[in-house]
Amino acid sequence: MSQDQKRDAIIEAALKRFAHFGVAKTTMSEIGADLAISKASLYYYFPDKINLYAAVLLHIIHEAEQAYGPLVDQEPDPFKAMDALLKHRTEFIIKYYNVISFIRSKHDIPEELKPVFGSVHASELSRMRKMVEKGVASGRFRVADVADMGSLLFECLEGLRMMYLEQASSFFPTPEQFHNLLKREQQLSQIFFNGLTV
């Protein structure tokens, strides 16, 4: 195995354990044992669990992007693109519930994870701008400042999510709560788009 293959194998093994047992209940030793590699070798690739967790998050975000990114980007109808994005996003969050729920609030994001959250933020913001562009390109939306309107849409959806996370108080929302949030996100984007529609 090359170094890259070995690194990928560690990420895959960690993802399996994280998804099945949760992040808190998984130890570095267990992941090493799954792959029959030495602790020294494991720690050569990932100095601690939080760094391994960051790599696992990047891996599943990349998987999600591959799975529905092109579908969303190639759909010219902003209503359909938005619907596809929100649905796939929710499915993805529920699928990796045990992995993602390790982070329960924006207030306790460890330093190691901030670049991961930063890149998710940037990619979502750029996608919301593209949604507005789709509507303008198809002649359905009348928008003075496309980038700014995309930001507003992003902020409204993010804000709505924060509202629902807050309601779930100190716990990550349940899959049912995520489905309720999805309904809200769909309602909001429909209203948003219908308000922009000529």
Add this chain to the structure above:
Amino acid sequence: MSQDQKRDAIIEAALKRFAHFGVAKTTMSEIGADLAISKASLYYYFPDKINLYAAVLLHIIHEAEQAYGPLVDQEPDPFKAMDALLKHRTEFIIKYYNVISFIRSKHDIPEELKPVFGSVHASELSRMRKMVEKGVASGRFRVADVADMGSLLFECLEGLRMMYLEQASSFFPTPEQFHNLLKREQQLSQIFFNGLTV
């Protein structure tokens, strides 16, 4: 002075100090000294600063309600009512900046203040529902479930505020940031209403 008058005088004195010097820098002794009343008498009305702070918050919320509540409620045009509400709300927050900014995040609200925040929450929610009702009553909005649409509007505006509070990180936003937030709130509600407009 009656007991009620004495209680009110304490609240007024505390509000002056809180607004001028901030809550953290104001002591119970200073408030007592301003009114030339004994510490025992002060503590008879308010067992500690946080209870006095809760009373001060209720007092300024009541003042704000008196100042712009009827104006907003009596305006039949939802666009104008919303604009008036958002503007007055922002002015009010900026006016009592030093008092309100004592609470910097939803995560550290002391138990004593939770009923105050609960009643503000309920009153805002009810006002958003009334906004949607205004539009329906005037024949401008077509809405299947008025109460639910009012809740969505409330959640979107609250979410937007949380986004801006979060961006201000651990500090309360500056008056300038509040003005930026106001612009966003106005944009969102315009889009929201235009999307509902027949």
